Amino acid sequence: MLKVIAQDFIKPEALEIVRPLYQELVALTRQEPLCISYDLHVDQKDPGHFVFIETWPDRAALDAHCATEHFRRLVPQINAHQRAECTFILMDDF
Amino acid sequence: MLKVIAQDFIKPEALEIVRPLYQELVALTRQEPLCISYDLHVDQKDPGHFVFIETWPDRAALDAHCATEHFRRLVPQINAHQRAECTFILMDDF
Numbered sequence: 177m178l179k180v181i182a183q184d185f186i187k188p189e190a191l192e193i194v195r196p197l198y199q200e201l202v203a204l205t206r207q208e209p210l211c212i213s214y215d216l217h218v219d220q221k222d223p224g225h226f227v228f229i230e231t232w233p234d235r236a237a238l239d240a241h242c243a244t245e246h247f248r249r250l251v252p253q254i255n256a257h258q259r260a261e262c263t264f265i266l267m268d269d270f
Numbered sequence: 271m272l273k274v275i276a277q278d279f280i281k282p283e284a285l286e287i288v289r290p291l292y293q294e295l296v297a298l299t300r301q302e303p304l305c306i307s308y309d310l311h312v313d314q315k316d317p318g319h320f321v322f323i324e325t326w327p328d329r330a331a332l333d334a335h336c337a338t339e340h341f342r343r344l345v346p347q348i349n350a351h352q353r354a355e356c357t358f359i360l361m362d363d364f
Contacts, residue, residue: 179309179311179323181275181321181323198364202364215273215363215364216363216364217273217361217362217363217364218361218362218363218364219359219360219361220360220361220362221360225359226364227275227359227361229273229275229323265313265319265321266313266314266315267311267312267313267314267321268311268312268314269309269310269311269312270292270296270309270310270311270312270320
């Protein structure tokens with residue numbers, strides 16, 4: 177099982193623009209047959225710091241997610257409003 | 271609901287020392303009545319980068335966790351082997 181933490185850093189003036197994009201991304205990703213969990217959170221200290229916690233069966237499933245129509249359409253729209261590069265941590269269970 | 275990501279950075283030579291400490295911390299924390307989830311992961315790119323993903327009902331429950339005997343006994347033993355300061359992100363659901 178593969179656990180992923182993906183962190184986005186969005187400009188303060190774009191928070192209302194990205195909100196529906198994130199909503200659509202979460203809804204469509206959860207419909208992917210290989211998606212085990214895909215939850216989005218917001219840092220209590222920084223409303224522009226968005227944190228995905230994801231569970232996939234393996235790396236191939238994550239790669240398939242990154243190749244979906246919704247990912248390739250929505251992520252660049254979100255990233256257009258970033259104030260810093262996204263970060264990713266791929267993890268195994270302890 | 272409160273989601274927490276806590277990240278530890280352990281010196282390479284101490285990985286086998288901290289392993290049983292983490293095992294005990296996870297086992298005892300999961301027995302806390304207010305613990306919803308408490309999962310430990312390891313960065314695929316860095317075997318000394320340990321990542322807790324935690325779910326608590328609220329901040330008071332997290333504070334109670336940090337005041338337990340097992341937390342106050344085990345965390346300083348783990349931190350004695352850190353190569354960088356721990357980091358914490360407290361998050362709300364999107």
